[in-house]
Amino acid sequence: MQKIRNIAIIAHVDHGKTTTVDKILHSCQTFRENHEAGELILDNNDLERERGITIVSKNVAVQYKDVKINLIDTPGHADFGGEVERVLKMADGVLLLCDAFEGAMPQTRFVTQKALSLGLKPIVVVNKVDKENCRPDEVYEQIFDLFFNLGATEEQLEFPVIYGSSKNGWMSTDWQKPTDNFFPLLDTILEHIQPAPYNEGTLQMQITSLDYSSFVGRIAIGRVARGTIKENQPISLVKRDGSVVKSRVKELYTFEGLGKIKVSEVKSGDICAVVGIDGFDIGDTIADFEKPEQLEVISIDEPTMNMLFTINNSPFFGKEGKFVTSQKLRERLYKELEKNLALRVVETEQPDAYLVYGRGILHLSVLIETMRREGYELQVGQPQVIVKQIDGKKCEPIEVLTVDVPGDVSGKVIELVTQRKGELLIMEPKGDLQHLEFEIPARGIIGLRNNILTATGGEAIMAHRFKDYEPWKGTIPGRSAGVLISMEKGQTTAYSIDKLQDRGRFFVDPGVDVYEGQIVGEHIRDNDLVVNLVKGKQLTNMRASGSDDNVRIAPAIKFSLEECMEYIQADEYIEVTPQSIRLRKIYLTENERKVNAKRFVTE
Known part of the structure; x- marks a missing residue:
């Protein structure tokens, strides 16, 4: 028997997976006494640290009681499922981490299903039991039900449970009896996870x-x-x-x-x-070398969404980026295919535009954000879901959406989701929140997060996972408001923004360079409006003292990249450069937009 254990760690985003690995590394004295390791050791790229999520799977190994434990940190988000599926092939067991309040989330379910189907032995860790109103015993029951519903074997259902707080550095078999170290978890791994078998034969x-x-x-x-x-x-x-x-x-x-x-x-x-x-x-x-035998090929779930990637052809082209040509864009996208299994790139009729297929908005936005930081300039179009013909019927991807909100605003959430062809399946109390579950077309989720967060004062917790392809649900209303479009190229002035504040909310501050066709704000009505933000005040020699000082401008709205992707419509692009994210119309002049308006009339 070999003294090796291979174990993958799976959890929902933000349930403390990376912190747990940090503490295991410290417990096994992986670092010298004087070595300052810091926190979130495994989330080693800037994007992972900023967002607090794991994007790329990592391997680390520790020695404990003369046994080598290989730990595999996996992403928690369903958009990176392609990463998880292949990594589980390296493990003999899984450590399932759950928040003691939130319990098993939809995306935990996604990865757990993959792990159980591979026959891996689970150990459940109920983390964050030091939080207020936590419910470890209920969470244990919930996980047992989840395993049962996912078709776990009897052996898998007899899983050991460890309670603890990774942040405070302790684990215990009883959540009401805290210890001062992580050894109960490590002992459980040695006791319950099978040693890695040594298989004789050719390589x-x-x-x-x-x-x-x-x-x-x-x-x-x-x-x-x-x-x-x-x-x-x-x-x-x-x-x-x-x-x-x-x-x-x-x-x-x-x-x-x-x-x-x-x-x-x-x-x-x-x-x-x-x-x-x-x-x-x-x-x-x-x-x-002489008798090669192939192992079963890893199958990866299909992408559910695509976006058009094209070169930046705006008037500000080439000002900030190092890589701006279609050749550089093509090279970078094909290089990404080597390691990003769930991604597909398809060439279009235009030589400088590519359709990129991915697992969801987060999957694609991480790619765009990474390229932007590497010095690329590009433009991306509206995300589109992939439609299939099944048995002669037009079918689209359907997602299961869960929303946890305070009870007094749950009505607003139900209204917003049902407008987008969502169907309410479950409504039940969860602590002091209402737990809502819907089935909704993937199209309906694009742009929904912003609306729900606005309607609930930022208190909603949303998660969704892919369910299946089902018949087309019909037309879903898009963005309700029109946009304000810049009429001229130049620098915005406080005077003109102030005069136009009653027309809508602005995305740009005074003193910012804009160009004709750039989207500078949101209109209060449902049509687009062309505005001039460059016009300055006409100077005269008659002047009332102090009348220029009382210009009061509301702060500009700043969108993140994902929010931009959810906001834009079919006739708009996001211009992404290393220093800026701008929204623009595909056709910059008003005349061109009128001529091509019919092209963008969607169902």
Whole structure:
């Protein structure tokens, strides 16, 4: 029996997954006494730290009681499901983390279903039991019901439960008896998770994740399923389509702490990183040189949404970005395909525009935000859901939407969701909140979050997961208000914004450069209005003292990238540059917009 345990950690966004891994690393004294590690060690890119979510799966390994525990941190958001599905292949068990108040959320359900179907043994950790009005016992019951509904085996239903507070650094088998360390959790992992088995035979290893180094190029990461892999060993790479490419392992690494250490061989059951193999993709099998045998190919759920990516052709083109040509855009999108399994890129009739398919708005916005930070300038169109023909019927993706809101505003939420063809399925109290569950077309969710947060004073907690394709639900009303469009290129003035404040709310402050066709605000009516924000005050020599000082302008509304994606309509683009996010009409002059108006009349 090998002294190795492989365990994946799954949880909903913000239930304390990354903090738990931090504390396990500290408990096993992975760091030197004088080493300042900080917090959220695994969320190592800026986007993950800012949003507080895990986007890319990471591997770390710790030593506890002479046993090596490989920990795999997985994303919690359903939009990154492609990342989760393949990573679970490396694990023998899962640690399911739940918030002691919120309980199991829809996206936890999504990942748990994948884990249970692979036959992994679960350990449940009820986290944040130090919070006010937490309900650990109810959450335990809820998770048992969830496992039962997902078709867990009897062995999986006999799961151990640990209670604790990752933030305060303790875990215990009884939530009313806190300890002062994390050892009860680590002991439970050793006791309940099977040691990684050693399978005799010829080499088999599936590539489930990849890393990149500027020195050695792409690095294949996976778990050795059978046999032993050695340094300098000749191997066969079996591609997804069954074709075989001969290659050689140059270097081998296993994980230790937060880093990797070089080794000469890795036996089956352990997770390793392989350097020196060219042209591999995720899902390929590294097999024996003479008798290659392929492992089952990883199947990934289909994308549900697409967006048009095109080069920036606005009047401010090239002012801020380093990469602005269609060739650079194309190279970057195809490079993303190598590691982002759930993404698809399709070329369009226009040479400088690409349709990018993804799992949801967050999935696509993370890609756009990453490109923007790398120095790319681009424009993106309105997100569109993918429609399929099933048995001769037009079908669209349907999502299960859950909203937790204070009871006095639940009526507003139900009204907003039903306007978008949502159907209320469940309405029940949850602590001091109302828990609502709907079935709603994926189209209806685009733009819904903003409206619900506005209607509930920011108190709604929303989550949704993909259910299935169902027949088309009919027309959904879009944005109710029109927009204010700039008439001229120039710098906005406080004088003209002040004079137009009764026409709507503005997205720009005084002294900002705008161009003709740029969307500068929201109109109070449902039609678009062209306004001149560049006009200054006519100076005369007659002047009342102090009359210029009392210009009072409401602060401009600033949208995040996701909010922009939910806000725009079919005839609008978001212009994304390293320093700015602007909204604009596709056709900048009023004349062009009138000529092409019929193109954008949707159902």
